[in-house]
Amino acid sequence: MSPPSRLTELRLLLGIERNTTRHGEKWISGIGALLGIVSVYWLTRWTFPEHAAGAVGGALMVTSMGASAVLLFAVPQGALSQPWAVIGGHLLSAFIGVSCQKLFADHAWTAALAVGLAVLGMYYLRCIHPPGGATALAAVIGGSQVHELGYGYLLMPVLINVIAILSMAIVFNALFPWRRYPAHLHKRRQPIPATRPAARQFELTQEDFSAAMEQLNSYVDITTENLTELLELAKQHAEKNITHPQDIIAGRAYSNGKLGKLWSVRRVLTQEERPADAAPDRLHYHVIAGDQAAQSGACSVEAFRAWARFEVVSQGSGRWMKAE
Template structure:
């Protein structure tokens, strides 16, 4: 239906992705964030034992750590969440923020330069961490308590907060084998079933992915190692199934098995349902992927050659169908 196609296009324009995370995982992430912020409060309060707990500096840094908590406990395996990104992102940004405040009299200009310089520095030092931008800005607009601290602001409270939330992330995520933090611990313990290379028509390599990511020339919150591992698992899954359906069942959905902009899902229906007399033809309509909304007629043989396997819609994602009638 056209309204569904319009809704899909709107969702894609807004960047609303389907979330396949289980309810348990979502709850664990929330509990992790709660635990992390409590740890930051407690450790910072202890470190500020001789100061009023409600100082401007204290409040600002807890706010900054709240952003880090989202990354550390909701996406602990993301590139933006790893220890160097968190540590370097906050400390380097704090240094830049304090320096901009001391060197530039105009506060709005100092804040803007601090954030811009922090982004560039995090890029070059390989520690991009979005909350670092908030830390740089806090050093400029934080008020008298922050200004009085000077470069000591990097140690108290920034360093104290960073170490507290990193320690909590390591301990909390260690309770769940699939969430080990840093991400390297999870990759090291995961075992995959090897597939003989000779059974494949081609094999993408680590170097291929590194080259492709270079051509994109845009930072992505996933490294080439994790991307290769994800594709390897997907390829192993693909190799366990047949390449083309032996029979096309009208009313079912089929994928062409491609990736990216070449991928498409089409619904097959009998040509006779659309006023066409040739029963050996298949009327199709693209319901997902490239050419969304397009429709046409293929001979049965051509549609079989196009279709890689039957699919069904589950939790907002198209997955291979377990319906054996469609595969036979």
């Protein structure tokens, strides 16, 4: 096989994933974030008018609300976006930041200590929320205006900001059935059809899933409810076609049906695309997605058929679906 292109290697190295989100969803997320920040500003201004005098916004909101807006309106179903993560993450981090500033004021390492302890605390209280790190940092480097607030920083602006953006997230996402927030309220418009366990070669259980997550030993931004639902849908989709394709047709794409890093899509080259010195009994292909992307290779038709699980068609934006 030929080596992968430099562009492909760079994309993989940088971790640039193929975006499968539709344009409408992107616009909904952007508008939601806009309204979320507007609600933060106006609710805080209305609740504490004395702080609004002469302030454009810096004294009314913490900048970490911008990061929270990304999570609440772009990934409302994510584990890091759920209410306890937002409330606990911001308030705990604010408390730790203020405490570090009071105990170790004017030290170069105080800000780093605040962020480190905030991450540690959020882990143990099960409220990991990345913007919380910025809330802890702001309590230390926010200047005299923030330092004078002391532990009042937890109430104004942090708590009021959190209430405002959470309220907008609940109301705004409720307008779209597939974005219900919190994630527990999310109900599919189409119920998942039941599949008889006996029809499956194997059945993954919740215990299997928990064991796998423990072995992975890394925080994954998805709730257990959504993850098990996604797994069930994927298994049912896989059961639609479990045989290898009978005919391998030039110009079409095929998937090996694997998961994760082992997944791959190959396109069979047409006669015109084959190398000039290609052997007539060899099938030539190009890897167009997944493992060994951008590489080319050749094998027998029988070997390719054994590798291929089913034919696939592109849906754009890196999405591949089984061919009908």
